[in-house]
Amino acid sequence: MKYLFSLLLAALLLACNTKPQYDPQTGLESFTEAGFEAHLKKISSDEFLGRMPFTEGETKTLAYLEEEIEKLGLEPGNGTRYRQEVPMASITTQTDSLMTISGGKTIFTLSGLKDYVIWTPQANQEKVDLKNEEIVFAGYGVVAPEYNWNDYAGVDVKNKVVLVLVNDPGFGLGDSTFFKGNTMTYYGRWTYKFEEAARQGAKGCIIIHDDVPAGYGFWVVQNSWNTSKLYLDTRGKDQYVCPAVGWVSQPAAKKLFEAANIDYADALSRAHKRGFHAEPMNLKLSFSMTTKVKYDKSYNIVAKITGSVQPDEYLIYSTHWDHLGVGKPDEKGDSIYNGTLDNASGAAGQLEIAKAFQSLTHKPARTVVFLWVTAEEQGLLGSAYYAQNPIYPKEKTVANINIDGVNPYGKNKDIVLVGMGQSDLEDYLNEEARRVGRYVAPEPNPVAGYYFRSDHFSFAKVGIPALYTNDGIDNIEKGADYGKQVQNEFVSKYYHKPSDQYDTSRWKLDGSIEDLKLLFNVGKKISMESTWPHWKQASEFKAIRDSYMPK
Numbered sequence: 291m292k293y294l295f296s297l298l299l300a301a302l303l304l305a306c307n308t309k310p311q312y313d314p315q316t317g318l319e320s321f322t323e324a325g326f327e328a329h330l331k332k333i334s335s336d337e338f339l340g341r342m343p344f345t346e347g348e349t350k351t352l353a354y355l356e357e358e359i360e361k362l363g364l365e366p367g368n369g370t371r372y373r374q375e376v377p378m379a380s381i382t383t384q385t386d387s388l389m390t391i392s393g394g395k396t397i398f399t400l401s402g403l404k405d406y407v408i409w410t411p412q413a414n415q416e417k418v419d420l421k422n423e424e425i426v427f428a429g430y431g432v433v434a435p436e437y438n439w440n441d442y443a444g445v446d447v448k449n450k451v452v453l454v455l456v457n458d459p460g461f462g463l464g465d466s467t468f469f470k471g472n473t474m475t476y477y478g479r480w481t482y483k484f485e486e487a488a489r490q491g492a493k494g495c496i497i498i499h500d501d502v503p504a505g506y507g508f509w510v511v512q513n514s515w516n517t518s519k520l521y522l523d524t525r526g527k528d529q530y531v532c533p534a535v536g537w538v539s540q541p542a543a544k545k546l547f548e549a550a551n552i553d554y555a556d557a558l559s560r561a562h563k564r565g566f567h568a569e570p571m572n573l574k575l576s577f578s579m580t581t582k583v584k585y586d587k588s589y590n591i592v593a594k595i596t597g598s599v600q601p602d603e604y605l606i607y608s609t610h611w612d613h614l615g616v617g618k619p620d621e622k623g624d625s626i627y628n629g630t631l632d633n634a635s636g637a638a639g640q641l642e643i644a645k646a647f648q649s650l651t652h653k654p655a656r657t658v659v660f661l662w663v664t665a666e667e668q669g670l671l672g673s674a675y676y677a678q679n680p681i682y683p684k685e686k687t688v689a690n691i692n693i694d695g696v697n698p699y700g701k702n703k704d705i706v707l708v709g710m711g712q713s714d715l716e717d718y719l720n721e722e723a724r725r726v727g728r729y730v731a732p733e734p735n736p737v738a739g740y741y742f743r744s745d746h747f748s749f750a751k752v753g754i755p756a757l758y759t760n761d762g763i764d765n766i767e768k769g770a771d772y773g774k775q776v777q778n779e780f781v782s783k784y785y786h787k788p789s790d791q792y793d794t795s796r797w798k799l800d801g802s803i804e805d806l807k808l809l810f811n812v813g814k815k816i817s818m819e820s821t822w823p824h825w826k827q828a829s830e831f832k833a834i835r836d837s838y839m840p841k
Contacts, residue, residue, distance in 0.1 A: 309599050310652035312818040314725055317646040318807055323799040325645070326806070329358065329638030333611070334630035334792050341629065342615025343378070343520070343588040343665050351611050351637075352589055355662055358641055359593045362648050367592030367659055368681050374590040376664055376675045377523035379583055383409040384516055386577040392422070393573035396549045400542050403515045406496070408536035410579055411484075411521055418533045418579045420451070423493055425546070425575055428452040428568040429561035430459050431486055431495065432477040436833060437469060438564070445568040448491035451534070451575050452568070453546065454483050457503035459562050461737070470711075474739035476751075476830050478503075481669075481742070484535045494534035494575075498543040505738035511537045520668035522675055523585055534579070549573060588612075590672045591662040592681060595647055597817070599655035604682040605817050606659040606754075607643060607809075608673060608745050609636035609693040610666030614786060624788040631780065631790055635696035635802065637662055642803075643810045647817075654817035656688060666694070666745055673748035680752075685838055689715060689823050690756040691813050692746035697761040697805045699776050700798035704731040704762030705805060709741035712831070713755040714823035715812070722811045726804075731762060753835035755823045757812065759805070 332338075332354060339347035356372050368374045385408050389400045400406055410418050429441040431454030439459065458478035460469025469475050476482055480497055487495035499508050514536075538546070547554040550571040560566050591611070597603065613629030628634070644660050659682060663672030680687070697705075705723060707716050710732045720730050733740060741747065746756035763773025784790040816823065825832035 312815045320646045320649040334628045334634035340615040340627040341613045344586045364593035367594040376588045379413045379523045382518040382582045385579045389577040405542035406538045411531045412533045413583045422574040424450045425571045425573045431483040449493045451494035452492045473736035479742040488532045588664040593660045595658045597657040598653045603656045604687045606690045608661045609640045611637045611662045620788045628791045630792045636693040639696045639806045656817045673745035677748040677752045690749040692758045694744040697801045698797045700801040701766045702762035703764040706760040708733045708758045712829045715757040718812045750831045
């Protein structure tokens with residue numbers, strides 16, 4: 291009898307210490323259209339008031355997520371709590387309606403809103419005055435050591451205003467090996483340009499808008515005129531930001547170059563060439579802004595399933611719970627911006643993925659973290675705060691999988707990879723897609739830089755390989771033309787409008803479930819492994835990861 295008991299005990303211990311094996315079928319049965327739909331309808335309902343941070347909508351959203359997470363039996367992800375506090379500052383700017391430009395015998399003005407949109411990210415001053423500040427043309431405003439490129443080399447722009455071009459030096463040249471050609475790199479993102487100008491000590495950074503390389507019209511920029519913007523609360527931190535940042539229209543920019551006696555087309559051409567250096571325009575700029583600042587706190591929601599073998603290695607799923615709240619009424623008088631696709635679908639979909647992980651008989655080897663972040667719509671603030679104040683160390687975080695919108699159009703043969711060529715995670719996605727008879731397609735508009743416009747980017751910025759997918763267009767029933775049509779219709783009729791509501795006549799949940807299963811299997815495979823996905827050689831984030839990972 292003792293011998294039999296010893297054998298049973300040994301078998302039990304062996305089972306407990308055996309590493310779980312990846313099985314592409316396990317957990318899939320837990321996904322249901324009914325479960326996803328229930329979460330989707332609730333989170334996007336009028337009751338949640340558009341899920342704006344600092345509002346009753348946030349309070350209701352957080353309470354619902356915590357309640358559903360507890361039902362699933364997920365562990366608190368921040369010690370004993372599900373919440374991570376995110377301190378923020380709301381800055382409302384009132385800007386002069388005219389900007390004065392002087393130089394030599396030239397004096398003229400540019401009109402606010404029509405010609406330029408300027409604001410301040412600086413919360414510690416009630417007024418920002420720029421008086422006769424020197425303007426320097428800094429090309430694309432890029433410092434990229436891996437490309438041996440430095441637009442600021444040999445020039446001091448401290449306390450000056452830099453004028454820079456949108457996108458990066460590779461755009462429009464037809465050479466995919468120079469930067470990444472027409473595929474925007476991080477250096478082409480407008481947020482990078484403001485950050486780099488601050489590192490150079492500039493007093494202001496103004497980007498020249500151009501519809502084609504920007505990927506959107508100047509009217510999008512004009513929506514920022516004298517509005518409130520959310521930033522992370524940096525009180526107590528020695529963190530310099532440019533007191534003035536913003537955009538100038540292309541016609542107004544040409545007027546500046548003409549006043550400086552610099553040929554605009556020639557300046558653009560030179561800015562593409564290696565060896566370009568920033569050059570003074572011999573112009574000076576004057577205008578002022580007043581600010582009002584309100585400090586408040588929002589919250590990320592964090593839950594986890596502790597790994598059974600490597601509990602100190604982490605895979606993080608992320609999605610944002612917030613949207614735009616209550617705002618300007620549409621033509622039907624509806625003022626609640628429900629954000630069903632963007633991003634109640636992601637918040638709901640992540641609950642389904644968490645349910646699938648919980649259903650596994652053999653728990654993941656690595657710890658799987660589920661992160662619902664705040665203030666994505668205000669500039670990726672919740673994920674940025676997490677990345678800067680990580681609960682789980684970045685050097686122990688294996689990868690991030692981000693969900694920002696779940697396919698509502700029915701089953702597709704394809705799924706779009708945003709940021710092709712960035713990391714090994716695309717190889718995981720390719721393998722899992724092929725397994726179910728699907729394929730991975732590149733993003734149709736790489737110029738727009740979507741890889742830098744959702745929460746995975748906050749992880750990439752600190753070196754963590756991050757995966758972000760989008761809806762495919764190759765609809766199984768109706769083909770690619772139909773897929774393009776419904777996506778274009780969403781952008782024109784529903785994106786960031788009160789009309790982005792749950793509508794059974796438009797939503798086909800079978801496609802939603804198929805995409806969620808795919809992302810679940812990618813994460814499940816990573817969570818069962820001991821190997822680590824890496825950045826690919828050409829990625830601008832590889833050096834960041836290499837700088838702190840053990841050799």
